[in-house]
Amino acid sequence: MSPPPGANDSKTPPIVSLLAGGVAGGIEAAASYPFEFAKTRVQLRSQKGVPTPKNPFIVVSQVYRSEGLRALYKGCGALVVGSIAKDGVRFLFFDAIKNSFADPVTGTTSPLRNLLGGMTAGVVASITAVTPTERIKTALIDDARTEKRFRGGFHATKVIWQEGGILGLYRGFAGTTLKQASATAFRMGTYNILKDFETVRDIPQNTATNFANGSVAGVVTTLCTQPFDVIKTRSQSAHGASTMEAVKSVWLDYGLKGFWRGTTMRLGRTVFSGGILFTSYEAVAAILNPMFAVVKEKLPIDG
Template identity: 80%
Template sequence: MVSGGNDKNTPAVVSLAAGGIAGGVEGAVSYPLEFAKTRVQLRAKKGVPTPRNPFLVVTQVYQKEGIKALYKGCGALVVGSIAKDGVRFLFFDQIKEAYADKETGTLSPLRNLLAGMSAGVVASITAVTPTERIKTALIDDARNEKRFRSGLHATTTIWKEHGLLGLYRGFAGTTLKQASATAFRMGTYNILKDFEKTRNIEQNTAVNFANGSVAGVVTTLSTQPFDVIKTRSQSATGTSTAEAIKSILLDYGLKGMWKGTTMRLGRTVFSGGILFTSYEAAVKIIMPLYPGAKQTEAG
């Protein structure tokens, strides 16, 4: 299980709450890096170079547009992160419990990845696609038309103009990204954790952060093309997955599929450490408050 403490049979409500807390903390703390990555992936004027240093992008936006611009879409991302990580930790924990070895409580590497993939698909359908759509549309709109006044205004405007499908623009790319990203992030983290168990390595904050950071690196390098396609699909005007792929290849060629890798890598290493450390800490805090905690520990 991805949980802290006794590491056995984390109740569903605890997984959901701890995952939501961890997602909210991670989303809020690392948002400027997410903003920079999204800006670079959105379509720019052909021939105009885009910086690779996320801090340079952040500095330029701050100087030209102010501090508020840097947090455009942050609310949508945080809300989405709370829902997304609550759902994916919940489903991952439940799936892992169902398939774990009865004696050791661990999963094979392949089953770890499959459990993560399943959790990612559910998260994409229930939370990630619409909130990512709003976040990306807000960031794109802020540099051009400036039509959207807030996340709520963007949601209602897109709904009026395009209906439910408008909020699910980029669903294919988002689901591919979420399925693969959750598989690699959750799978890698738990493979490392299971390995450390067999070596009697103590699970503390430093180890949790290091494991989460390694999982972030693996996730970024494995799933970057899906992230670029998703971002292009979810621009302010929105486009299909096929059109997004075509525009990326026309603008930058095949290497465009890895646009923003450096920026996303910086964020996922940082956010991966924060996410799993926050989750483990939240489980330890919530478990004693859960009415069935004593029975769970005894069982």
């Protein structure tokens, strides 16, 4: 039996995983940021008795009318930078783990190993990139609706560092890591489970298939990990809070249902962004793989 396309004879080199993941992460973050902005606004503490709309388009339109277009992209730079690093690291580690455990004939990996690979990649991404950039992004969004003391991403980073040092930038680390580990496990695991299923059954891998698989992965991820996202957002507000303080504040404000606050808005983003992320990754990898294959052939290195 000859290996199908995507089997282990055509493993993605680590440098391609890193570069393609970084490019895809930056594109996805920039394209879907208004949804992320709306979701974060809803999860942060609001005034008692003042209803918060659940429709992301209503939140976006209200902010646009009252604060202008620039307000909708407050914190976007931090998220884009963080997403480039985060997704570069996530795809690098996930592909390395997937390649190590893939079936030598089919190139596929078991569902459990897909999930474990995603979980490992999520933890590494949280430590190296996600927590500090998410902290800055969330603080900027929170500050813009209250005190307005941050002039931008660099200024926010400087102030947070002066007030809390490295621990200030890593505020909400536990919640972020739990979210990243679970989200990456479900997102990348689900996507690759679907992709492996289609590979074995000779279903063509094209832009439409990649986008659909990424969107399904986004839905699964959101529904399974929303409580971690809410806790992370509360922990990383402008003044910050411990993980336990964040859990307590959500419970006191909204009860159990509060841990799924912003689900509709996050779904709007993850369905869209999941499709963009994986479609962009596959497209960039398809361009880079032949280039690095040629470079590898010309290098005078054995193996």
